[in-house]
Amino acid sequence: MSLVRKAPVYEIFFSFQGEGLYTGFPQVFLRFAGCNLKCRYCDTSYSIEISKKAKYLSSDEILKEIYSVYIKNKSVFNRLDIDKPSISITGGEPLIYVDFLKELLPKILRNGFSIYLETNGTLPKNLKKVIAFCNVVSMDFKFTSECCKAFWTEHRKFLKIAKNKVFVKCIITENTKLQEIKKSAKLIKSVSKKISLILQPSIEKNIPNIQDLYKFCSQARKIHPNTYLMIQMHKVYKIK
Numbered sequence: 389m390s391l392v393r394k395a396p397v398y399e400i401f402f403s404f405q406g407e408g409l410y411t412g413f414p415q416v417f418l419r420f421a422g423c424n425l426k427c428r429y430c431d432t433s434y435s436i437e438i439s440k441k442a443k444y445l446s447s448d449e450i451l452k453e454i455y456s457v458y459i460k461n462k463s464v465f466n467r468l469d470i471d472k473p474s475i476s477i478t479g480g481e482p483l484i485y486v487d488f489l490k491e492l493l494p495k496i497l498r499n500g501f502s503i504y505l506e507t508n509g510t511l512p513k514n515l516k517k518v519i520a521f522c523n524v525v526s527m528d529f530k531f532t533s534e535c536c537k538a539f540w541t542e543h544r545k546f547l548k549i550a551k552n553k554v555f556v557k558c559i560i561t562e563n564t565k566l567q568e569i570k571k572s573a574k575l576i577k578s579v580s581k582k583i584s585l586i587l588q589p590s591i592e593k594n595i596p597n598i599q600d601l602y603k604f605c606s607q608a609r610k611i612h613p614n615t616y617l618m619i620q621m622h623k624v625y626k627i628k
Contacts, residue, residue: 395488396421396442398435398480400453402461405476405504406622408526408586409555414464415476415504416457417628418450423481425508427535429559429590431620435480447492451499458501474523478506486514493521509556512545525554529572533563534594540575547579555584560604561594569604573611585615591623 398419405413421435421442430436445453458465458473465473475496482489482505493503502523507515509527519525527546532538547554558564558572569587576583587605589596601617608615622628 392446393488393491394444394446395485395492396438397445397450398442400450400457401628402457402464403628404622404625405474406620406625406627407588408557408618409584410474410504410524410526411618411621413474414461414468414470415474416454416461416501417476417478418454418482420477420479420482420485422484423479423508424484424510425481425530425535427508427530427559429534429561429593431592431623432480447488447495450492451495454496454501455499472500472502474504475501476504476506481508481511483507483511483514483518486511486517489518489521493518497521509546510539510542512542512549515546516549519549519553522550522553525550527554527556529556529558531558531564531568533565533568534559534561540571544575544579547576547583551580552582555586557586557588560587560589560596560601562596562600563594564596564600564604566600566604566607569608570611573608573615576614577612581612581614583614585612587615587617589617589619591620 398421400418405415421438423436504524505522506526530539576585605617
């Protein structure tokens with residue numbers, strides 16, 4: 389008899405997407421515990437490690453809880469005329485559980501939901517195994533200035549796999565270098581001019597100089613016009 393596969397989960401809850409192109413979009417969030425990076429600006433730093441607060445759940449248990457949260461908030465999706473409710477797969481870094489996701493994501497899709505994957509974009513081989521099940525990929529670019537290491541090679545491979553499903557977010561802090569932003573814009577443009585680049589200033593830790601925001605955005609747009617400056621709206625509205 390084969391054992392039931394389980395993964396560590398911190399929480400499953402309803403809220404509104406607060407970042408990137410889908411800001412304001414209602415979602416059921418599934419937050420996995422554990423991450424392969426430790427970025428200094430992380431706003432869910434509790435999810436980096438797997439603590440005793442994490443619950444080990446099977447794919448069926450997760451699906452049951454997702455559906456329960458959805459039913460309680462179904463009126464919000466109906467009011468906005470959303471026929472395929474979005475499930476945000478987030479963390480931590482969900483792709484470290486890729487074999488579990490290969491089992492879970494098809495079940496979520498079969499039950500009438502869509503998949504919104506939030507990822508640090510450093511595990512392209514893992515993405516390749518599940519990209520067919522993802523509707524939207526929200527990918528971060530990680531810089532040496534805050535994450536102690538650059539991942540340009542991994543990010544390029546990741547973009548090529550995600551293709552037209554992806555958009556990129558870059559967190560801007562007081563430590564971010566202009567060269568990092570310009571290199572990001574060049575890399576994205578070299579893969580596809582259609583991929584949006586979102587520059588997202590930190591508003592809690594290491595807050596950047598406002599003049600730098602203008603400089604970063606204007607310089608990036610000269611390279612890749614599909615660049616935008618957006619703040620974390622869930623922080624402004626004080627929602628989870």
